[in-house]
Amino acid sequence: xxEKALVGSKxxxxxxxxxxxxxxxxxxxxxxxxxxxxxxTGMSRDVSWGLYIxxxxxxxxxxxxxxxxxxxxxxxxxKAFGRITILGEFVAVPSVIMCLAFIIADLGQPTRALNIxxxxxxxxxxxxxxxxxxGYLLLNILIGWNVLASERKSVPPPRWLKPLIYLSIPWxxxxxxxxxxxxxxxPGRGFWLTAIMAPRFLASAFAAGPALLILxxxxxxxxxxxxxxxxxIQTLGKIVTYAMSVSVFFVLLELxxxxxxxxxxxxxxxDYIFAGLEGHGKLVPWMWSSVVLAVLALxxxxxxxxxxxxxxxxxxxxxxxxxxxxxxxxxxxxxGFIPSxxxxxxxxxxxxxxxxxxxxxxAMGFFILTILYKMAIMVKEEIAx
Amino acid sequence: xxxxxKIFAGLIVxxxxxxxxxxxxxxxxxAAYRPELKIVTEEKECVESSEYMxxxxxxxxxxxxxxxxRENKRTYTAxxxxxxxxxxxxxxxxxxxxxxxxCDQCHNYLEVTPTCWDCHVIPEEKKL
Amino acid sequence: xxxxxxxxxxxxxxxxxGIAAKPVxxxxxxxxxxxxxxGGGAVGGKRLAMVVDLKKCKEGCTDCIDACHKAHNxxxxxNPKDEVxxxxxxxxxxxFPEQEHEWVGGGMKGGPVMxxxxxxxxxxxVRVCPTKxxxxxxxxIVMMDYHRCIGCRFCMAACPYGSRSFNWRNPRGCxxxxxxxxxxxxxxxxxxxxxxxxxxxxxxxxxxKGLIPACAEACKENAIVFGDLxxxxxxxxxxxxxxxxxxxxxGLGTRPQIYYIV
Numbered sequence: 001x002x003e004k005a006l007v008g009s010k011x012x013x014x015x016x017x018x019x020x021x022x023x024x025x026x027x028x029x030x031x032x033x034x035x036x037x038x039x040x041t042g043m044s045r046d047v048s049w050g051l052y053i054x055x056x057x058x059x060x061x062x063x064x065x066x067x068x069x070x071x072x073x074x075x076x077x078x079k080a081f082g083r084i085t086i087l088g089e090f091v092a093v094p095s096v097i098m099c100l101a102f103i104i105a106d107l108g109q110p111t112r113a114l115n116i117x118x119x120x121x122x123x124x125x126x127x128x129x130x131x132x133x134x135g136y137l138l139l140n141i142l143i144g145w146n147v148l149a150s151e152r153k154s155v156p157p158p159r160w161l162k163p164l165i166y167l168s169i170p171w172x173x174x175x176x177x178x179x180x181x182x183x184x185x186x187p188g189r190g191f192w193l194t195a196i197m198a199p200r201f202l203a204s205a206f207a208a209g210p211a212l213l214i215l216x217x218x219x220x221x222x223x224x225x226x227x228x229x230x231x232x233i234q235t236l237g238k239i240v241t242y243a244m245s246v247s248v249f250f251v252l253l254e255l256x257x258x259x260x261x262x263x264x265x266x267x268x269x270x271d272y273i274f275a276g277l278e279g280h281g282k283l284v285p286w287m288w289s290s291v292v293l294a295v296l297a298l299x300x301x302x303x304x305x306x307x308x309x310x311x312x313x314x315x316x317x318x319x320x321x322x323x324x325x326x327x328x329x330x331x332x333x334x335x336g337f338i339p340s341x342x343x344x345x346x347x348x349x350x351x352x353x354x355x356x357x358x359x360x361x362x363a364m365g366f367f368i369l370t371i372l373y374k375m376a377i378m379v380k381e382e383i384a385x
Numbered sequence: 386x387x388x389x390x391k392i393f394a395g396l397i398v399x400x401x402x403x404x405x406x407x408x409x410x411x412x413x414x415x416a417a418y419r420p421e422l423k424i425v426t427e428e429k430e431c432v433e434s435s436e437y438m439x440x441x442x443x444x445x446x447x448x449x450x451x452x453x454x455r456e457n458k459r460t461y462t463a464x465x466x467x468x469x470x471x472x473x474x475x476x477x478x479x480x481x482x483x484x485x486x487x488c489d490q491c492h493n494y495l496e497v498t499p500t501c502w503d504c505h506v507i508p509e510e511k512k513l
Numbered sequence: 514x515x516x517x518x519x520x521x522x523x524x525x526x527x528x529x530x531g532i533a534a535k536p537v538x539x540x541x542x543x544x545x546x547x548x549x550x551x552g553g554g555a556v557g558g559k560r561l562a563m564v565v566d567l568k569k570c571k572e573g574c575t576d577c578i579d580a581c582h583k584a585h586n587x588x589x590x591x592n593p594k595d596e597v598x599x600x601x602x603x604x605x606x607x608x609f610p611e612q613e614h615e616w617v618g619g620g621m622k623g624g625p626v627m628x629x630x631x632x633x634x635x636x637x638x639v640r641v642c643p644t645k646x647x648x649x650x651x652x653x654i655v656m657m658d659y660h661r662c663i664g665c666r667f668c669m670a671a672c673p674y675g676s677r678s679f680n681w682r683n684p685r686g687c688x689x690x691x692x693x694x695x696x697x698x699x700x701x702x703x704x705x706x707x708x709x710x711x712x713x714x715x716x717x718x719x720x721x722k723g724l725i726p727a728c729a730e731a732c733k734e735n736a737i738v739f740g741d742l743x744x745x746x747x748x749x750x751x752x753x754x755x756x757x758x759x760x761x762x763x764g765l766g767t768r769p770q771i772y773y774i775v
Contacts, residue, residue, distance in 0.1 A: 036682060038681050039594075040683030044593070044596075046675070048670060049670060087754025103665075106665070107664050107665055108666070109706065111643070112661070112663045115644040116644055123640050124643040124667070127666060182667070185641075187673050188637070188672065188674070189670065189673075264610070299593070455658060459721050474700065504659060504705055506702075506704065
């Protein structure tokens, strides 16, 4: 099927070349980081994780959200999703690859990365995260590829694939739960020390992921002859609505516990992101943007009239994606370190090379996504004709 | 056969490229040389036989570092029963105090770059 | 009893699962057994600890810090972002946030508290490390294996005391005007390399030679007492017995082994 990705219009090649160029710039910056060390980033002794790990966290959610199309189709036989499960699985694949790339980019000694395998440590959550992420990647490649190949030959998927598809459903939940455990089990970090971390992660993932999927489905419809289907997009819209509502609700629960109990180690972090602390407030505009965008998205999504209008739905999805990206792809990780475990406020902002490396990895993700989507859509078009 | 000419031309270019290091050295006249080690110590014996050290010193050093760092065992009993402190800087380099003429000779020859010296301090070299 | 192939595979599978689960159970139960053994004398007979008498500690004195950083080739990057430190002073309020109030007396308010790795009995950094690059020795020292560290910095997120530093850049380098970050290299101890985490090692290399930690040796006021808690007549036990001591963030269950006389 890979041959489908090797023929295409000028637009297709143009997109790939642009993405390659961004990857190239990111790659050159990574060489600088390789030589100089992670000091090239904005990270510090106090804020020891930054943009990379935040992107990793956010993208685990995007990857997990494939389950939102797989589950209704395979468990509830919801036919409208039959056409787009492949689109969900082919979002998951590049997302997981980006996750792994962000982890590697964040390692101080990337050449020693395999020590995680050579010295397996069962009590480390990072070890389990490595297992579930790689497993999820493998599952989605296997499932996506085989389903597409049998679709092309107009035969049902091989029987051995069914158990793997069922397995991929709880597995998707596991990747985001384990990722939440990285944060939720640390004794001295009040911002993260909350049992609702995993549910919060899942809720925001099931909003941001399907929102991205809606946008991709709309792009696919505009530029190709394949139509993912109005029903499928509307149902995804409802999923985004529910998940976003639950996500906002979970954040409000967090705010209640923190501000009503008034335990300083927990509260100071929230003070910092919403109002600033000791005169430092770099994250305040970001956090309030996220809040305003979340409210706006909910208004547009909860009202059936606006949700059913695909143009407005698309705008709402962009808003959902950015609102959650700010909250989870940036603030959640950085604010866990501010104030530091010694009660100091030392701020963080990413540097230019750090941002370029990040963009390079995103471009790599979209590069893989474009190729996978090209294959899937060519097959779909072939069947249709 | 389709495009036979192109395939063979491609194969020839490929073979030329992968054998580049071989004929480059032949042309430059710098064919294989033997690395020459200088041993500057007055001691007659290393902790193990020369042959063993030549083949296995990297594994021995690996064992030493794990033993010292992870198990807090710092004494090595040599094959002749003598005891030595397990230390790269303090034991190995006490005798082999000429890193450039000893360690680097073979490492350069074989293009291996051990990372020992990124952290471990090289004591001042003794003049010969 | 007849076992067909299907049954055999089922039993075999369950058995394999049990074997796979055993190390997990071992790991999960380890925390409790350490707690139990700590009360009544640990096996192995060693539990190294330090008592710092803050009443003897002089304001403005940095003898212990200088001795430590010199002995261990700790670099000084002259900026807080890249900072690496093993031992340093924190104001009382930052070291003991739970014990802070408006009327703290006894000269403690704002006063310097020497802080370092607590060599916890139940160290979160060891729990999270994915490669066992940081581990707890039998005598209680929480060690770093710089050869194995991949630089993921999970331990830095896990340490509730901010005791860990990362090498954001090459500690052997020098600044724009050519001053080396390590002022004078101690040939008896290695430096670190870019991209690994480092911290206080309780002077494991000196203990092996029968010496006490460099900070304790350097302190002219004898404010630092170091020794083995399992030894009934050791000086640490004596000092702990005859003084009221506190530890940093005891509520987190990490069981720090640095005790402070306030």
